[in-house]
Amino acid sequence: MGPQRVLVVDDEPGIRKVLRAYLEREGFLVDEASDGTSALTFFEHGPGAATVAATPVAVLLDIGLPDLDGLEVLRRLRAAGDVYVLLVTARAEEVDRLVGLGLGADDYVTKPFSPREVVARVRAVLRRPRLPADEPAxxxxxxxxxxxxxxxxxxxxxxxxxxxxxxxxxxxxxxxxxxxxxxxxxxxxxxxxxxxxxxxxxxxxxxxxxxxxxxxxxxxxxxxxxxxxxxxxxxxxx
Structure with missing residues (x-):
């Protein structure tokens, strides 16, 4: 299997730059979006071509985006499929409330964060075990x-x-x-x-x-x- 693709959605260029550097160092392909509309468009068309290979396996999604907020983007992503989504929030106390809303995020990262921890979280969601072939389908x-x-x-x-x-x-x-x-x-x-x-x-x-x-x-x-x-x-x- 080739490199896996991650989409980083954040309106702060510095954060996107740091996350890109750490993710690429770990062998991921990284694409960026600065707002919710761009992120959703990316899923419709990919980075220049609508191909399966271009589809991200995971999305790092900031909640505080300038147009559509991250929660609305998450709702639309969930309506379209089950890509792994890690929400990024600025307040630790929000996490319990967000999960309680049943929005379907796979993990939550709180700012300020360690880029190494973010990479570890991405790797963790991607290596969740699936049923062995001999188990009932x-x-x-x-x-x-x-x-x-x-x-x-x-x-x-x-x-x-x-x-x-x-x-x-x-x-x-x-x-x-x-x-x-x-x-x-x-x-x-x-x-x-x-x-x-x-x-x-x-x-x-x-x-x-x-x-x-x-x-x-x-x-x-x-x-x-x-x-x-x-x-x-x-x-x-x-």
Whole structure:
């Protein structure tokens, strides 16, 4: 597989320059956009040609953009596909709120940030494990199906749109019904080994996943909480 492409979306040229340098040093191809409109246009046309090779595998997306804000750009990207999106926010306290909105970002980076940490976060989302070939392609439970190959989830006959991270989180739990996963185990298997960050990020993503599945934390149908430990999938195979 050739070099992977990352799109950096930020209205500050200095930030784009630094991130480009660090990402290219790690072997990524890097494209830049200074506003939300340019970022969306890039996905329609690519860097000069609408080719599969030109499609980014990940987007570093600043929230505070001068035209469309980053959240609106994220909504439109999610409506079009499941590219990995890492939101960049200027305030740490925003992260919990943003995840709670269920916008579907795969990770969150807070300014000021270490460029090395940003590269590590990009690598982490790109190396999330997928099901081995000998695993069932479709997992079926009470009212819920998880199609690994198509990366689709259907609940009670209606399709549920998840971010790439939310899908991987659900897939991990659904593959092992009743098994309890600690937050650290979830981070290592979904975010990737060596993930740098607070384990509580697992909690906010579980809340977002539950919201999308219409699951009630107090009376869960699919994802149960094991207090002081972590989470487990409750659905029995149909």
């Amino acid at each position: 479709v997992l079926a439970f009470d009212g819920l199906t998880v199609d690994e190959q198509r990366r689709e989830v259907v609940r009670d006959g209606a399709q549920v749109r998840l971010s790439a991270l939310e899908f991987d989180l659900l897939l991990l739990l659904a593959r092992h019904p009743r098994q309890v996963f600690s937050r650290r185990q979830v981070l290592e298997q979904v975010w990737g080994p060596g993930h740098v960050g607070d384990e509580r990020v697992v909690d906010v993503h579980v809340r977002s996943l539950r919201h999308r599945l219409g699951d009630d934390a107090d009376d869960p149908r699919y994802i149960g909480t094991v207090r002081g430990v972590g989470y487990r999938f409750l659905g029995g195979a149909s």
